[in-house]
Amino acid sequence: xxxxxxxxxxxxxxxxxxxxxxxxxxxxxxxxxxxxxxxxxxxxxxxxxxxxxxxxxxxxxxxxxxxxxxxxxxxxxxxxxxxxxxxxxxxxxxxxxxxxxxxxxxxxxxxxxxxxxxxxxxxxxxxxxxxxxxxxxxxxxxxxxxxxxxxxxxxxxxxxxxxxxxxxxxxxxxxxxxxxxxxxxxxxxxxxxxxxxxxxxxxxxxxxxxxxxxxxxxxxxxxxxxxxxxxxxxxxxxxxxxxxxxxxxxxxxxxxxxxxxxxxxxxxxxxxxxxxxxxxxxxxxxxxxxxxxxxxxxxxxxxxxxxxxxxxxxxxxxxxxxxxxxxxxxxxxxxxxxxxxxxxxxxxxxxxxxxxxxxxxxxxxxxxxxxxxxxxxxxxxxxxxxxxxxxxxxxxxxxx
Numbered sequence: 238x239x240x241x242x243x244x245x246x247x248x249x250x251x252x253x254x255x256x257x258x259x260x261x262x263x264x265x266x267x268x269x270x271x272x273x274x275x276x277x278x279x280x281x282x283x284x285x286x287x288x289x290x291x292x293x294x295x296x297x298x299x300x301x302x303x304x305x306x307x308x309x310x311x312x313x314x315x316x317x318x319x320x321x322x323x324x325x326x327x328x329x330x331x332x333x334x335x336x337x338x339x340x341x342x343x344x345x346x347x348x349x350x351x352x353x354x355x356x357x358x359x360x361x362x363x364x365x366x367x368x369x370x371x372x373x374x375x376x377x378x379x380x381x382x383x384x385x386x387x388x389x390x391x392x393x394x395x396x397x398x399x400x401x402x403x404x405x406x407x408x409x410x411x412x413x414x415x416x417x418x419x420x421x422x423x424x425x426x427x428x429x430x431x432x433x434x435x436x437x438x439x440x441x442x443x444x445x446x447x448x449x450x451x452x453x454x455x456x457x458x459x460x461x462x463x464x465x466x467x468x469x470x471x472x473x474x475x476x477x478x479x480x481x482x483x484x485x486x487x488x489x490x491x492x493x494x495x496x497x498x499x500x501x502x503x504x505x506x507x508x509x510x511x512x513x514x515x516x517x518x519x520x521x522x523x524x525x526x527x528x529x530x531x532x533x534x535x536x537x538x539x540x541x542x543x544x545x546x547x548x549x550x551x552x553x554x555x556x557x558x559x560x561x562x563x564x565x566x567x568x569x570x571x572x573x574x575x576x577x578x579x580x581x582x583x584x585x586x587x588x589x590x591x592x593x594x595x596x597x598x599x600x601x602x603x604x605x606x607x608x609x610x611x612x613x614x615x616x617x618x619x620x621x622x623x624x625x626x627x628x629x630x631x632x633x634x635x636x637x
Contacts, residue, residue: 240362240403241266244276244372244394248410249467250314251281260321262468267327267366274358274401276372276394277318279310300345304374304384308334311371311390319369329367335382337368339375339393344523347386349450350375350393353400370397387547388440388448395451399458407447412466413474414439414446416637417491421628426637428489429472432479432582435489436462438614442578443494452476479582487590488581488635493628495575498546499606499618500526502556502568505537511563518555524548528576528609528616541607543576543618574606575624578616579631585612597634603627 243263250256266273287307291298312333319331334341338354361368372390377383385392391407398405414436415425431439433456440449446464455462455476465473504511519526529542544552549570556568584590594615598605603626605617619627631637 238270238272240272240274240401242274242276242394242398242401242403242405244390244405244407245278245467246390246407246409247278247281247283249408250277250318253317255467256280256314256317257321258468260318260325260327263322263367264325264327272362272366274368274370274394274397274403275318276370276390276397277311277314278372278390280314280317283310283313301381304345305382307384308371308374308382311373315369315371322367322369327367328365329369330361330365331369331371332361333371334374334393335376337370337397339396341375341377341383341385343377343383345377345381345383347523348375348377348383350385350396350454353396355400358397358401388451391448391451392454395454395460395462398460399454402458402460404461404463405455406463406465408465408467410466411446412469412471413464414476414490416489417628417632418493421493421625422491422632425632427472428474431474431476431489433476434479434613435580435582436476438578438580438611439490439492442492442580442614442616443496443576447476486581487583487587488579488631488637489583490580491628491631491635491637492578492580493575493624494578495621495624496546497527497543497574497576498549498552499541499543499571499574500552500568501539501541501571502566503537503539504563504566507533507538508563511538511559511566514559514562515555518558522548522551522555524551524555528607528618530607543574543607546572573621574618575621576616576618577624577627577631578614579635580614582613584614591615593634594631597630598627601626601630603630 315331319329322329338357340352341348342351343349372393373385395405414428414431417425419425437452440447462476526542526544532539560566603623605619607618609616
């Protein structure tokens, strides 16, 4: 019997009426001889509400306790959906991440999936047609509940699909992947097909459609991902190997990352021990830094990098620890910058993309403070007030 993995995000299960409608849809799939793993997020803004509650109790909660609390949101959803499916006569089992055999490692609040015990899922399929699994969570080697961080339910779904060698369908409130965020540029075009590489770049650079780790897992195990709008007949987007895409555009999309901070630091001399301490602390804190630049001259060492704004408290602690050892260190964390990126696998074989982007930004009076490139992307740090204008003008010039 065909197996498929489906994931429904928080907006898709935001209220009981939506959960009932999803239940009816799943019943129709079961009636067509399918077995389904259904991964769900917490309902609507449940996770935000839980974090707000914690804020009333503590400004620095223990991560183990916080992870334990936040996973309750998804556990509510799996219970509600399983109740609906049971009422419809479906053989269904609700499973927490632990019960589904999801083993994790790393920090409690942003752990990584180490392994999924497919035998547990297959055993449950012997007596059930639908397994409703809580996304965003697992259990580490110490038997503690952990969360997978931002986009963790996407990662859960794709990892399960990889373990079962099944396709993965991810449903949300948008009809697929667009050339850029339609809320920023309303004329953005929906993409029928995107390569794994392009999707990973778009996700990493702030597109916010899928979490980067989920696409990386799909690429590693060659699992096709379908991204579509919940309970809609509108066509979505397939994410697949680049070899399956016949026509490659120079630029596929433009990403705008508003959820970033721009960090600068200076020290009156070049000191490799300072840099060693800095990057060791960043690694220990699992803080991803991006767009790093360094200058060493007669004024000493100047460095800048970008990072996710969710890590700002950790970065403050890191610099506090560094200053105790290197008192002359000066650092600044700027919040009024954004990152604008152009992405396209066709860049490998087509020239002139960088010059066209430069001319577009300069022609519209948009200054940029840092530039970084990969094989299929070019990213710029610009002032926050110029972010939307940059996206609009780049979409126009590349016909996106």
